[in-house]
Amino acid sequence: MxxxxxxxxxxxxxxxxxxxxxxxxxxxxxxxxxxxxxxxxxxxxxxxxxxxxxxxxxxxxxxxxxxxxxxxxxxxxxxxxxxxxPHHAVAIRVARGEDDAVREFTQNEALVLTIIAYMQPVTRGAISRLTGREISRDLIARLHRQDLIARGPRSPEPGAPYTYVTTPGFLVQFGMVTLRDLPDLEALEDAGLLKPAADIALDLPISGEVE
The missing domain is CATH 1.10.10.10 (Winged helix-like DNA-binding domain superfamily/Winged helix DNA-binding domain)
Known part of the structure; x- marks a missing residue:
C-alpha cells in the first residue's frame, strides 16, 4: 500500500x-x-x-x-x-541555575569586535595597526568561540593571513537586523575609541550589505 x-x-x-x-x-x-x-x-x-x-x-x-x-x-x-x-533574563538564568552576572566584554574585546564589524574582512595584523596595540590570538579565539566572528577569506598581503568577519550571531547578540544598524564610524573616532591609520583604508563595505 x-x-x-x-x-x-x-x-x-x-x-x-x-x-x-x-x-x-x-x-x-x-x-x-x-x-x-x-x-x-x-x-x-x-x-x-x-x-x-x-x-x-x-x-x-x-x-x-x-x-x-x-x-x-x-x-x-x-x-x-x-x-x-530583557527584563525576564534574570529569572531565566536563576531557573537554569546559571550565574546571575551578565558577561561583559573587556575593553580590548569590544574594540576588536567593533573594528571587525566595520572593517571586515580584516586581518589580525591590520587590527593591531589600527588600534596601535598588539592583538593576541587568544582574544580572537575568545570572540570566535562565542560565535561573534568567523574566518573570512585569506588576505592578499604577504603570508596570506586569514581575515575575520562578523557572524549572524553577532547581529543577534546586539539586536541588529543588518550591519547597516551599526553606529557611525566617525563618531567612534571622535570619541577616541578608534585610532585612524594612514596605511589602512576606512572604506567600509556596509553599503554592500555584508551579512
Whole structure:
C-alpha cells in the first residue's frame, strides 16, 4: 500500500473571508517562528501565506497581541525571532541555575569586535595597526568561540593571513537586523575609541550589505 501523500498547503485561502484569512496567516507565521531556533527570513515566512499578505503588517499584528507576554518577536539578523523580553533574563538564568552576572566584554574585546564589524574582512595584523596595540590570538579565539566572528577569506598581503568577519550571531547578540544598524564610524573616532591609520583604508563595505 503506497504511503498517503500530504496535500499541498493552501496559502491563498481564497474560500475564507478576509478577516479569517488574515487570522490563519497570523497563526501560521507565529507557529513557524515559535518552532525555529534561529531568525526566520522573509522568504521562508512567505511560503506559508498568500501572495497578497503584507508580512510586515502581519507581524505587527502578532506583536500587538503579545503585549504583556514575557516574550516578543524581534527583528534580528535579517529575519524575525521569538525571544524573551530583557527584563525576564534574570529569572531565566536563576531557573537554569546559571550565574546571575551578565558577561561583559573587556575593553580590548569590544574594540576588536567593533573594528571587525566595520572593517571586515580584516586581518589580525591590520587590527593591531589600527588600534596601535598588539592583538593576541587568544582574544580572537575568545570572540570566535562565542560565535561573534568567523574566518573570512585569506588576505592578499604577504603570508596570506586569514581575515575575520562578523557572524549572524553577532547581529543577534546586539539586536541588529543588518550591519547597516551599526553606529557611525566617525563618531567612534571622535570619541577616541578608534585610532585612524594612514596605511589602512576606512572604506567600509556596509553599503554592500555584508551579512
Amino acid at each position: 503506497a504511503p498517503k501523500t500530504a496535500e499541498p498547503l493552501d496559502t491563498e485561502l481564497a474560500d475564507l473571508p478576509w478577516g479569517l484569512r488574515w487570522r490563519e496567516w497570523m497563526a501560521r507565521v507565529e507557529a513557524v517562528l515559535f518552532a525555529a531556533s534561529e531568525p526566520v527570513g522573509r522568504e521562508v515566512l512567505a511560503r506559508v501565506v498568500g501572495k497578497d499578505c503584507a508580512l510586515d503588517l502581519l507581524i505587527e499584528d502578532i506583536s500587538a497581541e503579545l503585549t504583556g507576554r514575557p516574550y516578543e518577536i524581534a527583528r534580528v539578523a535579517g529575519g524575525w525571532q521569538f525571544r524573551t523580553r
